[in-house]
């Protein structure tokens with residue numbers, strides 16, 4: 343659907359400043375619609391010519407009453423003869439009231455108000471509602487309608503929408519949230535029931551009507567500032583430990599003089615409490631992530647210090663492996679801490695894991711090339727950590743064992759380590775393949791006593807309910823095949839039966 347500005351530009355001759363004036367109007371006309379319990383429609387002539395058709399530029403429905411229009415008519419053109427009261431309002435440049443018969447049984451009460459900017463009438467605002475029946479109006483209805491009329495005259499005099507209005511940062515209160523009407527002295531003439539409740543929250547227990555706004559707990563500056571600047575003022579007031587009230591003061595003007603104001607009020611205590619809670623929860627989580635990361639680094643440093651004091655090569659190598667395993671867990675932790683939710687793309691984690699292994703190779707006998715193909719999809723955090731350790735062990739084995747003693751080939755081609763990921767409907771398949779010397783003769787993986795493969799087997803079979811197989815590659819080398827059933831790849835949050843949930 344075209345925006346107001348687009349409609350103005352393509353269907354009318356309105357200039358840029360006039361379009362902004364109408365945008366300001368439609369930015370705040372929900373208030374006028376609510377005050378009059380009525381639909382508001384904004385019309386502008388297509389051209390300056392006397393008989394130019396009318397373009398419907400905008401429409402707003404009341405939240406305090408029922409709309410007359412289910413359909414969206416914005417953008418439609420009307421001949422003037424079909425909208426005689428609007429045409430009359432444009433021609434005579436004054437407020438016009440009348441009744442319009444629609445169909446057989448509908449009777450609409452219409453008020454057409456010129457929208458003035460400077461000396462020019464640039465558009466017409468039509469207020470349309472069912473003809474009020476003979477039922478007497480409540481005090482609230484009468485008050486709201488009379489306030490609407492005061493705004494209508496401000497529109498006609500070019501005093502509304504306000505100039506230099508503070509642009510709304512947050513949702514300002516609506517009529518239904520609470521409305522106070524004050525006179526030019528700042529005395530409260532009317533308070534809607536919701537407004538009375540808000541005043542009670544502010545600690546005002548006397549009668550609200552008749553009291554001065556200054557004594558109400560709403561800031562006394564607000565009204566003075568709105569009167570002086572002849573524009574609306576928004577304030578947020580905090581009472582006691584946390585009661586938070588947003589108030590929006592709109593001065594009622596008559597040729598530059600303030601004759602009173604309406605103050606819309608809304609209790610936002612619960613909203614603000616939730617905001618604060620979210621902010622502090624967020625900060626706590628970030629702090630915990632940070633501490634875990636630091637702790638992992640501290641553990642690595644302590645192990646490194648210990649390794650330096652050792653004389654046995656075997657002991658040093660063992661500690662070096664432990665540092666590398668902690669490095670793999672840190673990589674996952676970092677990725678999890680940075681992701682907004684708990685699930686991370688495993689493929690994104692494999693690349694930094696390769697780097698962890700590369701960093702642990704001090705003097706490569708032969709250059710190595712790593713390749714990551716396919717996609718493992720999104721995995722739950724716990725599975726990610728476990729699989730990361732498994733994959734790191736397998737890559738490390740390829741680096742440690744596949745290329746020992748095999749002198750680099752004549753052409754200097756690097757040793758290849760390929761990690762391929764494949765997420766199938768029923769399982770996740772991860773293969774770590776190398777083109778090295780292959781497994782030792784008579785090697786039985788299920789009987790292997792090394793710590794690396796023991797960790798891999800325990801994690802894959804016990805923790806993840808999957809399988810691990812080591813076999814010779816078709817063209818030499820070794821392939822490690824890890825298979826994890828899909829049922830283990832759902833987040834414990836989704837699956838309450840998960841033993842670790």
Ligand SMILES: Nc1ncnc2c1ncn2[C@@H]1O[C@H](COP(=O)(O)OP(=O)(O)O)[C@@H](O)[C@H]1O
Pocket residue numbers: 739740741742743744776778779780781782790791792793794795796820
């Ligand atoms: N990609 C591979 N290429 C050749 N041999 C391998 C490969 N992966 C594992 N092995 C063999 O399996 C053994 C056990 O590995 P592992 O349990 O990780 O212990 P470690 O790496 O400490 O020797 C290795 O010592 C090696 O002989």
Ligand SMILES: [Mg+2]
Pocket residue numbers: 735738739742792794795
């Ligand atoms: Mg190993």
